[in-house]
């Protein structure tokens with residue numbers, strides 16, 4: 701009747717650290733190495749996985765998480781079109797005199 705306490709192998713990060721790093725992890729403010737350890741821990745520790753998911757949900761609902769502002773696509777194309785148009789109008793020297 702022994703309960704399964706923890707994984708077979710000990711990850712390099714503890715449940716306590718998961719709690720400490722949960723916010724930073726969700727904000728992607730952690731290094732690659734730590735992120736890997738956290739992800740590994742979450743994969744084998746249901747408790748921490750639930751904890752992080754709950755925090756993510758709460759943050760989502762509250763709206764703390766800032767939405768990334770997307771750069772408008774095709775800005776490069778716009779610039780090329782502008783240059784082509786300027787050339788046609790004679791605003792840009794085209795090498796011909």
Ligand SMILES: [Zn+2]
Pocket residue numbers: 714715718741745747748
């Ligand atoms: Zn854990």
